[in-house]
Amino acid sequence: MKPVGESxxxxxxxxxxxxxxxxxxxxxxxxxxxxxxGYFHLIHFEEGQxxxxxxxxxxxxxxxxxxxxxxxxxxxxxxxRSLPVRxxxxxxxxxxxxxxxxxxxxxxxxxxxxxxxFFAISSENPGLLGKMPFLYARASDPILYLDVAEGRRVDExxxxxxxxxxxxxxxxxxxxxxxxxxxLTYARQAFARRAPESSANAPVADLLSRRFRLALEEHFPRLxxxxxxxxxxxxxRTHLNDHLRQELGHTASxxxxxxxxxxxxRLLANTTLTxxxxxxxxxxxxxxxxxxxxxxSTGLTPGDYREQVHADTLAS
Numbered sequence: 001m002k003p004v005g006e007s008x009x010x011x012x013x014x015x016x017x018x019x020x021x022x023x024x025x026x027x028x029x030x031x032x033x034x035x036x037x038g039y040f041h042l043i044h045f046e047e048g049q050x051x052x053x054x055x056x057x058x059x060x061x062x063x064x065x066x067x068x069x070x071x072x073x074x075x076x077x078x079x080x081r082s083l084p085v086r087x088x089x090x091x092x093x094x095x096x097x098x099x100x101x102x103x104x105x106x107x108x109x110x111x112x113x114x115x116x117x118f119f120a121i122s123s124e125n126p127g128l129l130g131k132m133p134f135l136y137a138r139a140s141d142p143i144l145y146l147d148v149a150e151g152r153r154v155d156e157x158x159x160x161x162x163x164x165x166x167x168x169x170x171x172x173x174x175x176x177x178x179x180x181x182x183x184l185t186y187a188r189q190a191f192a193r194r195a196p197e198s199s200a201n202a203p204v205a206d207l208l209s210r211r212f213r214l215a216l217e218e219h220f221p222r223l224x225x226x227x228x229x230x231x232x233x234x235x236x237r238t239h240l241n242d243h244l245r246q247e248l249g250h251t252a253s254x255x256x257x258x259x260x261x262x263x264x265x266r267l268l269a270n271t272t273l274t275x276x277x278x279x280x281x282x283x284x285x286x287x288x289x290x291x292x293x294x295x296x297s298t299g300l301t302p303g304d305y306r307e308q309v310h311a312d313t314l315a316s
Contacts, residue, residue, distance in 0.1 A: 039114060039115045039117050039118035039173075040112070040113060040114040040115075040118050040165070040173070040176055040180075041111075041112075041113040041114070042110070042111070042112055042113075042161055042162055042165050042176075043110075043111050044108070044109070044110060044111075045067065045068070045069060045072075045107055045108060045109035045110055045111055046106070046107070046108055046109075055100070055101050056100060056101050056102070056103075057100055058077065058098050058099070058100045058270045059098070059099070059100065060093075060095070060096055060097055060098050060099070061093065061095060061097075061113070062095050062096075062115075063095060063113050063114060063115045063116075064092070064093065064094055064095065064113065064114055064115070064116070064129070064135065065092070065093040065111060065112070065113045066090070066091075066092055066111070066112045066113075066180075066183060066184070066187075067089075067090070067091040067092075067093070067109065067110075067111050068089075068090055068109045068110045068111075068112075068154055068155075068158060069085060069087065069088070069089045069090075069091070069107050069108070069109040070087060070088060070108055070109050070110075070151060070155065071087045071106075071107060071108045071109070072085060072086075072087065072089075072103055072105065072106065072107025072108065072109070073085055073086050073087070073103065073104050073105065073107075074101070074102050074103035074104040074105075074107075075102045076091060076099060076100070076101050076102065076143075077098070077099055077100045077101075077102065078091075078093075078097065078098075078099050078141070078142060078143070079097055079098055079099070079262070079265075079266060080265055080266075080269060080309070081141065082102075083141055083143050085101075085103065085107075086145065087151075088145060088146040088147070088148070088150070088151040089143060089144070089145055089146075090143065090144040090145075090146060090154065090187060090190075091142060091143045091144075092132075092134045092135060092142040092143070092187070093142065094135050094142070094217075095116075095217065096217070096263075097142075098266050098269075098270050110158040110161075110162075112158070112161060112180060112183070114180060116129065118173070118177065119177065119180075121214070122214075122218075123211050123212075123214050123215035123218055123232065123233070124211065126207070126210040126211055126213075126214045128181060128184065128185075129184075129214075130210035130211075130213065130214055131188065131210075132184055132187070132188055133188065133191050134187065134188075134191060140191065140195075144187060144190050144191065144194070146190065150190065153186065154183070154186075157179055157182060157183045157186075158183075160179050161176060161179045161180070161183075164176065164179070206247055208233065208235070208240075208243055208244075208247075209243070209244060209247045209248055211233055212229060212233060212240065212244060212252065212255070213255075215229055215232055215233060216229065216255065216256065216259055219232070220259055220263070221260070221263065221281070221282050221283055224256060224260070224282075224283055225256075226240065226241065226251075226252045226253050226256065229252060229256075230252075237252075240252050241253065257293075257297065260282055260293075261294065261297045261298065263282060264278055264282060264290075264294055264302065265298075265305065265309075267281070268302055268305055268306045268309065269306070269309045275287060275290065275291060275302040275303060278290070278302070279291075290302070
C-alpha cells in the first residue's frame with residue numbers, strides 16, 4: 001500500500017515519509033532550490049498550493065509555520081481537530097503537528113516557516129517560542145480569526161518580511177527575526193484579547209516549566225523517563241515533579257504520558273501502522289501493555305479509537 005501523503009507527481013526525494021504514514025517535510029525540502037536558503041522560508045500561500053510539497057494530504061514538518069490567509073475558505077485539519085478557515089485567518093503549526101488543508105476554492109495569503117535554531121531556541125533557553133500559547137499548547141486551538149484592522153496590520157508585517165527577507169544582505173536574518181517576533185507577539189496579544197479568562201491570558205509559565213515542555217518536544221520519543229529529563233534539566237526528579245505539579249497542575253510523568261497518548265492518536269488516526277508497530281515506535285516493549293495504557297488514558301482500545309476516528313471522518 002502506498003504511504004498516505006505521497007503524491008504521484010511528487011518524487012520521494014522531495015520529502016520523507018514514515019511507513020504507512022503521513023508525509024514528513026523537513027525544512028530542506030522547502031529551501032532547496034526554491035527561494036530562501038537557511039533557517040527560514042517565505043512564500044505566498046498560492047505558491048504553496050502548487051509547489052512540490054502536497055499540503056492537501058495529512059503531513060507534518062520539523063519546523064514552525066505561520067500561515068496567513070487574507071482570503072479563502074474551508075477547513076484545516078490540526079491533529080485531531082477540524083478548524084474552519086475563512087478570510088483573515090492566522091494559523092500556526094509546530095514541529096510534529098499533523099495537519100492538512102481542505103479548501104473550497106482559491107485562497108490567497110502568506111506562509112512564513114522557520115526552525116527553532118533560527119531563534120536560537122533550546123531547552124536551556126526556551127525564550128520567545130516558549131511564551132506562545134498557540135505553539136505546542138494543547139488547550140488552545142492554533143488559529144486566530146482577525147478583523148479588518150488586525151488583518152491590515154498582519155498584511156503590513158508580511159509585506160516587510162518579503163521586502164527585507166528577499167536578498168541575502170548583511171543583517172537580513174536579524175531583520176526577519178525582528179518582524180517574526182513582532183508577528184508572534186501580536187498574535188499572543190490577540191489570543192489574550194479573545195479569551196481573557198483562558199490559559200491564553202494566563203501568566204507565562206515559569207522558566208523550568210517551559211524548558212521541560214521544549215525538551216520533551218525536542219527529545220520525544222527517544223527520552224520518556226522523568227529521570228532522563230531531570231538529568232537533562234539539571235534538577236532532581238522530585239523537584240521536577242513537584243515544580244510542574246505546582247505550576248501546571250500535572251507532574252512530569254503525567255505530561256509525558258499525555259504526549260505519548262497524543263502521538264499514539266496521531267499515528268492511529270493518520271497511518272496504517274498496527275497497534276503493535278505503534279507500541280514499538282513509542283518504546284513499549286509489550287504491545288499488550290500499550291493497549292492497556294491507551295485504554296486507561298482514553299477509555300478506548302487502540303483499535304476502537306481508530307475505528308471511531310475513521311467513522312467520524314466519513315460522517316463529516
